[in-house]
Amino acid sequence: MTTSETLYFVSQQLNIYWGLTMFILGIIGAIWNILTFHHHTLRSSSYCTYLRFASVASLIQILFSLSDRIIYAGFDIPWTATNVAWCKIRYFSAHCTSLNALSFLVFSAIDRFFSTCDEIKWRRLNCASVAKRVCIFTIVFWTILTIPTLVYAKPVQIKLNRYSCENTSWIWSQIAVFFFSLCCYGIFPWFFMSLFGFLTWKNLRRIHHRRICIASSGIVTRKARIDDQLASMLFLQIFICILSSIPFCSQNIYSSVTRTMDKTELRQAQEYLYLQIARLAFYFNYISTFYVNYLSSAIFRQVSRQVLRNLFKNKENLSRQATMVNH
Template identity: 30%
Template sequence: MNRSNNSSQIILRLNEITANIYRSSFPPLIIFGLIGHVFDIIIFTRPKLISNSCCNYCLASSCVSIIQILFGQFFRLLKGGFYMPIPVLWWCRVRVFFLYSAYLASTTLITLASADRFASSCSQVKYRRWANVKVARRLIPIVLIISGLSQSHMLALFVVHRDGEKECWAPRHSHYRLGYDISFLIVHGIIFPVLLGTFGFLTIYNISRRCRFDQQNGPSSLRRHRIRDFQRMTLVQTACAIALTLPFAVHKLYLTVTTFELKTPETLAWELLSMSIVRLLWFFHDSGAFYIYSLSSVKFRHELFKFLDEYLPRRAPRHSHYRLGYDISFLIAHGLIFRVLMSIFGFLMIYNIRQRCDNDPENRLSHLKCHSIQDFQCMTLVQTACAIALTLPFAINKLYRTVIIFELKTSEKLAWERLSMSIVRLL
């Protein structure tokens, strides 16, 4: 009996951890992923880059990845984090079709971008002619069509499994499911990462060879800088493609291979937890494309900074009531009002849970409710303390610099102010 109770508590705890992984990690993953892809679209549509064939592939990949985030991560958050599945067969098929079609198209376009860089670095004209905007704009729709056709079987063959998770996938105990999971592992876990790494290092080899050939002509320093840039970008791309994709593919194949085994509820709970972790890594590969690929390139970073310099609003004039009023309102809103509201709602929630726990006549779920009280207390205290400690110093420092702006300051005092601002801005 004690063993059964311990097993039930372990299962509840594992399911709670799994749900918390989805709740805590997927919202920032979705938000930062959408922001990153919007930045990618801005970068690759810049006048200097839109005429580049490689950037056209990256632009199309970013647009497709937005579809994957919306159809994959958002509904996975509802299902895994808030237990809100949509077990409608036609919707499940359409959602999975768009998710995996977009993922295949995005990965293929990134690989074509790597191949395009290799072609542009070749000395032979027969290879360089493939690094052309016209070629890229013809290949992109072909890739999208082939990706959709290759995943179209999902619209007819996938089913909703009537178990606790209500997962939409290929039928269990079928060679079709085993074959698809094996092909997914081979294509996304092996072939695409190998192609990315191969084209990347061949590009580095071509640039290095041209650098040695032109060493006496002067631009060797620029070439060496490009080599280092490509080396860093290639290593980051290849390592992330393997580390973030392979665990998900291996785990899906493992679930398919072991589908005939009888598993205890505790084993199933551990599998759900491990799947949430590898799924998080898999989704991060697409949400983090801007931070993995674009920010690892010096050229792309420069274009982003140029855009921000051109279009971001300028700072308010130093000697203005508008600046003073804005800094005061910023301090009141972000340093006081929001923090007070956060703590009030948090402690009111704790009070309501305590009241429901005390009014429970049969003392049912008391352990779970007491655990919820402790969890909410800890979360509320941490949220309120962090919000005050990390936001208030920045707001006060901004207001301080605005108030004393008319004072004459020494160079040393200005240096101390810049140092303090860097510290509170970091917070």
Template identity: 30%
Template sequence: MNTTLKSVSSALLDAPYQLNIWFDSFLWILGNFGNIGNVIIYSHRSYRQRAYGIYLLGEAISDFIYIDFLLLTRILQNGFQISITGHYNFICKIRQFDSVWNPLVSLTLFAFAIIDRILSVQRSNKYRQWSNRVKLSYKICIAIPLFWLVFFAHRLILYKIRNGSCNPLPGFYASFDSYVEAGFTALGVPLAMAILAFFLLRNIRNVTHGKVLPINNNQPVATTTRSNLQQIDSQVAFMLLLQIAISILTRIPYVAQVLYSNITQYWSKSELHIAIENTVIEFIRILSYVFFTTSFYVSIITNRRFRRQVKGLFKKKQVIDHTTQ
């Protein structure tokens, strides 16, 4: 009986490390291939002529940096027990800053891609003319990282290594920082995505059923069948909708975990309770990286145009290989 309990306890204690070694490593490899693929595809001229393509390119670059810094350091620290943020104050500050900055940059750019698609099928020309503003999209892609940089710059100053771990200054700031993170990266993200999903889903239905889409306020044009452009837009919308679903499903457990940790941080807990809690928390934290590693694969599954671009890349590579032989 005691031997069994000891074995279970050892397995529970080892579970967080194994999760970070195997699951994180799998996501890191998956994400690198996917984000490199996204950068290549969205760098294509046809996507750079569409505002949503610019936003998704910016998102892909942000995701690439995120997993190759934050996820990789997580694997080294939480999986292989190689202390990085506990020894180097500079990395401590940068990592804590990046843990909130990069995801919000990525998700905000993703949100602007959705907004662009929503605006593109509005009935009113006043709203529709704000879609596909390519020059504006470049400016927004610069403004968003700067905005979140200013908003979370306090982490670059007020986080320090204490007792071998990277923590915020104790007292008021620690509580303030914790609730800001919970509000923006936990509660704010699924709420914003749910609102965008509602409007995007409504637009998919409008395009699918061929609703009346006026060219201007005085000259409506009834569309009984979908044009090629509408079909492409509906595929993009469906692709974005599926990614929204992934972001919500992987963020809701994170919301629950952040709230639970804040509420129970001063509770008395048994060693078994702490071991189970640590395993669940590690799994939820790892799950929060799924959105940033899977967009390429979602695009391949849902978007025919995207698949053609990927196939075109392989065909070009085969042609180059044959000419160099």
């Protein structure tokens, strides 16, 4: 086996084993996230509303996009790239849901900043009803903006008997690379999440100094503990978002710039391996949310365990508990 064949084989195995592991963990985490953030304890939080919408978008992204990568690049089943309707739906849903999920994460960072502000005009924006309206507007916005993907995405023959689902419009492909991949997947989320994360950290330090005398007397409200833990969830998610997006953005720009260059077979195999690593690493944005929340928040762990226990309880036990609570 030559070096090029070895690199292609490694790329295939990465998509099978690493991709399948991420697919299973992502489906479990996204569904568990949705159920947890829908729990009455967290439902009224605007921050959790953004994360609930992000979890739904992440679930769709994993089902349509990651599964297609496993089938096509892992098991080498070409029907996902030769079917015109599936090519358009998959390409459109991948772009639309990924943009929505990253937007909701950015809005969650802005929401945490509003929740720590002293001014009433900013704190009024920190409510679930505003968050729902923002999420619905964001979904409509990205859906309209990515409609050209449905028009230009088509199966393209890249080698003998081998097809790939790509943009057939040069102008739209350049927009997709330099606006969506570079700005919407990279610079904008990094900048806004880092900016509002830093501003939130400054506000939390100021609030922490105010709590010193209160904490010394043993009185710390539950809302204060929730705010601190939600901030921890946010900071860790910002770090993962930046770390997983850098290879994806750099690979897209490199592929676009060097598209017309003559490359050896070995270089093509090396670039293909890096492509698979960058694409799989980018899915950490959508897979890691539940596990980040679980590790960084004791309240989230408590609620998520309660949600899991409720799933295995029969309706009779749940109705009996509800009756006891009401009494």
